[in-house]
Amino acid sequence: KDGITKLAVNKAVTNIEGWQEALDKEEFRGAKAIAENLGKLKHALEADALDGKAIGALLDTLGSETTRAASHASGATADKLTTLGSMLTEASKQLG
DSSP: OOOGGGSOHHHHHHHHHHHHHHHHTOOSTTHHHHHHHHHHHHHHHTSSSOOHHHHHHHHHHHHHHHHHHHTTSOHHHHHHHHHHHHHHHHHHHHHO
16 A cells, blocks of 8 residues: 555565465466466565566566456455455556
8 A cells, every 4th residue: 555665565465475475375267377487576586686676577468467367256355356456556656
């Protein structure tokens, strides 16, 4: 909400890990791809030197994937994915 550049890396990594754990339990189409790309994002955030363009590109990909996948999920999961997809896409614009 306050912008991607204000989010501490350790908080972002913790958030990513939570989403990965939740997605590992899901079976809807796209869940595994999102979890894999979250892993790539986590790796990029843990690098010694942050690459804003690469992170922005991953966020954009994740935003699109997550928004698409929301239509294959149900209930609260679909709602959370829709919100997450929008947030990821918006965050990518801040870095791109």
